[in-house]
Amino acid sequence: MTNDEKLKSIVSAILGVSVTDVHDALSSTDADTWDSLNHINLVTAVEEEFGVRFPTERMDQMKSVALIKAELGALGIQFDA
Amino acid sequence: MTASTPHPPPSHADAIRILDGVADDPTQVALASAYRQFDALADAIPHTSLRLAVLSTFTTAPLIPAIRLAAIRAGIRADVWNAPFGQVAPTLINPQSGLDAFTPDVTLVVTRLADIVPSLYDGAGATSTPIAHAIADYLNQLSAAIGAFRQRSQSTLLIQNFERPDYVVAGLAETEAAGGQIDLWRSANERLGEIAAEAGNCCVMQYDALVARHGASSWIDPRTELFGRIPVAPRRYWDYAGFIRRYLQPLAGRTRKVIVLDADNTLWGGILGDDGPDGIKLGHDFPGNAFTRFQRRLLALQQRGIILCVASKNEPGSVERVIETHPDMVLRPEHFASMRVSWAPKPDAVREIAATLNLNTDSFVFIDDSAVECAMMRETLPEVLTVHLPDDPARYPSVIASLDCFDQYTLSEEDRRRGAMYKAEADRQRLASTTVDLPTFYRGLEMRLSIRVNDERAVSRIAQMTQRTNQFNMNTIRCTEGDILAWMRSGDHDVVTLSLSDRFGDSGVVGLAVIRKSHRQWTLHMMLMSCRVLGRTVESTFIRWIATRADAAGVSVLAGAFTLTQKNRPFSDFYGQCGFSPPSPDTNDSLWVLKVESADTTIPDWFDIESDAVA
Numbered sequence: 149m150t151n152d153e154k155l156k157s158i159v160s161a162i163l164g165v166s167v168t169d170v171h172d173a174l175s176s177t178d179a180d181t182w183d184s185l186n187h188i189n190l191v192t193a194v195e196e197e198f199g200v201r202f203p204t205e206r207m208d209q210m211k212s213v214a215l216i217k218a219e220l221g222a223l224g225i226q227f228d229a
Numbered sequence: 230m231t232a233s234t235p236h237p238p239p240s241h242a243d244a245i246r247i248l249d250g251v252a253d254d255p256t257q258v259a260l261a262s263a264y265r266q267f268d269a270l271a272d273a274i275p276h277t278s279l280r281l282a283v284l285s286t287f288t289t290a291p292l293i294p295a296i297r298l299a300a301i302r303a304g305i306r307a308d309v310w311n312a313p314f315g316q317v318a319p320t321l322i323n324p325q326s327g328l329d330a331f332t333p334d335v336t337l338v339v340t341r342l343a344d345i346v347p348s349l350y351d352g353a354g355a356t357s358t359p360i361a362h363a364i365a366d367y368l369n370q371l372s373a374a375i376g377a378f379r380q381r382s383q384s385t386l387l388i389q390n391f392e393r394p395d396y397v398v399a400g401l402a403e404t405e406a407a408g409g410q411i412d413l414w415r416s417a418n419e420r421l422g423e424i425a426a427e428a429g430n431c432c433v434m435q436y437d438a439l440v441a442r443h444g445a446s447s448w449i450d451p452r453t454e455l456f457g458r459i460p461v462a463p464r465r466y467w468d469y470a471g472f473i474r475r476y477l478q479p480l481a482g483r484t485r486k487v488i489v490l491d492a493d494n495t496l497w498g499g500i501l502g503d504d505g506p507d508g509i510k511l512g513h514d515f516p517g518n519a520f521t522r523f524q525r526r527l528l529a530l531q532q533r534g535i536i537l538c539v540a541s542k543n544e545p546g547s548v549e550r551v552i553e554t555h556p557d558m559v560l561r562p563e564h565f566a567s568m569r570v571s572w573a574p575k576p577d578a579v580r581e582i583a584a585t586l587n588l589n590t591d592s593f594v595f596i597d598d599s600a601v602e603c604a605m606m607r608e609t610l611p612e613v614l615t616v617h618l619p620d621d622p623a624r625y626p627s628v629i630a631s632l633d634c635f636d637q638y639t640l641s642e643e644d645r646r647r648g649a650m651y652k653a654e655a656d657r658q659r660l661a662s663t664t665v666d667l668p669t670f671y672r673g674l675e676m677r678l679s680i681r682v683n684d685e686r687a688v689s690r691i692a693q694m695t696q697r698t699n700q701f702n703m704n705t706i707r708c709t710e711g712d713i714l715a716w717m718r719s720g721d722h723d724v725v726t727l728s729l730s731d732r733f734g735d736s737g738v739v740g741l742a743v744i745r746k747s748h749r750q751w752t753l754h755m756m757l758m759s760c761r762v763l764g765r766t767v768e769s770t771f772i773r774w775i776a777t778r779a780d781a782a783g784v785s786v787l788a789g790a791f792t793l794t795q796k797n798r799p800f801s802d803f804y805g806q807c808g809f810s811p812p813s814p815d816t817n818d819s820l821w822v823l824k825v826e827s828a829d830t831t832i833p834d835w836f837d838i839e840s841d842a843v844a
Contacts, residue, residue, distance in 0.1 A: 185457070
């Protein structure tokens with residue numbers, strides 16, 4: 149499984165959306181189930197599955213799939229272009 | 230939009246497997262995925278429903294999925310109503326708050342003193358009077374609110390107590406003197422006890438003990454606490470859920486009453502049939518002392534009213550004798566209500582015990598070190614709580630400490646009368662009338678046999694097996710490596726080894742046959758197999774495989790030698806069961822005889838067999 153597929157399956161599992169609906173632009177403003185509560189669950193799940201830990205102040209900066217990828221990138225997790 | 234093929238709904242056993250998978254590794258993804266299937270899981274598991282209201286000073290919403298999943302695992306379907314966050318007293322006081330309309334069976338009041346009086350937990354001004362007053366005011370207000378609710382509702386109340394302050398500013402100088410942080414914390418918890426007693430049908434939940442069990446530093450993740458106001462670290466959600474479930478179980482009548490125990494590598498280290506009563510590990514030194522400690526904890530449960538039983542695959546009488554006479558046994562025959570020692574499948578033994586005790590199997594716990602036995606029990610009797618012991622006996626005692634399924638309240642009779650009984654939509658299954666579907670179970674084990682002929686690399690293991698195997702040993706001939714090598718290199722003997730691996734792991738070489746070959750007859754001069762792999766048709770399949778080779782070699786008779794000993798008596802009819810004719814009583818021969826051309830040599834489809842033998 150690529151990192152891209154892995155992230156998509158995590159977002160799908162936590163937010164309850166189909167994997168095919170998960171794209172980089174998906175964000176807390178347009179996804180119904182991406183509320184503040186699920187945001188914490190999502191960030192925690194990404195940490196658990198990728199084995200990383202985000203600095204706490206970054207948590208509020210990760211409110212879209214693209215932004216999560218950027219934060220993971222900053223911790224050395226590569227995504228194919 | 231992707232079309233999805235409809236999944237068949239999970240069976241009871243499937244649902245248990247899914248929930249136990251979550252319990253083994255409760256990640257956020259695992260919890261979310263399982264929770265998505267909650268209704269299907271609840272439909273699959275016979276359950277009692279419970280209406281649970283949760284009132285809290287912190288964000289409990291992330292804990293609800295874990296609580297509902299943990300509860301349904303124990304046969305409790307919790308339907309949850311969450312009060313608006315931080316509105317505990319108003320919700321209790323106001324009849325229009327929604328709480329009354331929900332008609333809760335159980336009302337959880339989960340407040341944190343850390344939310345009410347943060348300075349107590351940050352050490353600031355701990356000895357100042359305003360802090361003590363703030364605590365007292367809060368608790369008085371809570372008491373009044375609970376009293377007001379109690380006038381209107383008979384719902385059972387569960388009040389979570391306060392965790393011990395982890396940061397004690399006085400440090401070593403903290404003497405627990407009046408007015409200090411620890412004193413204030415302890416008094417607050419005592420006051421909760423008084424509030425509970427006044428309210429009636431109300432219990433204080435020992436949250437401080439839960440946090441202590443896990444350690445404050447691992448219990449709270451300061452990040453989620455400060456960012457999300459969730460005072461439980463995500464990795465601990467499942468533990469919190471288990472804590473709540475523990476209090477719900479006795480209310481829902483879901484307390485377990487019976488423990489059925491395996492014997493070998495459960496009550497003692499080693500295999501009784503192979504090691505003998507003097508060879509099993511039980512006593513003062515490791516690993517024996519792990520088993521004695523394990524037994525002591527079981528004894529403690531028995532003394533408080535839990536029923537202990539044994540289900541062991543061993544020669545009848547052998548296990549009972551050890552329990553009666555071994556000097557280091559802690560548990561003795563009088564501690565066991567029933568002992569089933571036989572070669573029958575363990576689910577059958579559990580059903581028989583249930584019938585004898587006149588108790589439902591859904592009040593049973595089954596403890597065994599064997600992954601295969603546990604798998605069979607989970608699939609056949611999913612309502613039994615099956616506990617697979619860890620590999621290391623040192624961890625056995627802690628398994629007993631964390632079972633958390635035997636709790637009872639002692640509410641006074643008066644409270645019982647006052648408290649209304651929750652609605653019990655008891656949907657329990659009848660005692661199962663289905664028999665174990667063995668072929669399906671065997672296929673599920675994914676067994677692979679690997680058979681080698683005259684494999685000199687295995688000589689050492691082979692010699693060891695001949696020394697140690699006593700029960701399934703048709704001849705009890707002890708060999709040296711030299712003996713084995715000589716046979717392998719002679720032209721008229723074959724030394725055949727069988728290795729088994731399955732879904733749970735690789736057991737290595739577990740079967741041995743030494744065949745003496747002549748032109749018209751092959752004789753099984755030695756035939757032995759490790760006890761661990763018996764009862765799954767491996768032994769009969771081994772014989773069939775050998776018979777097939779005999780047939781291919783043009784041999785008309787396969788004979789089996791058998792010498793009776795104390796230990797192999799249970800298997801004295803093994804060759805008979807494989808279709809051999811018994812030795813004629815007239816002759817001096819002790820050979821069982823199989824006519825190869827008419828023998829049934831079909832290999833069951835649940836084996837994948839790989840061998841190096843030339844055809």
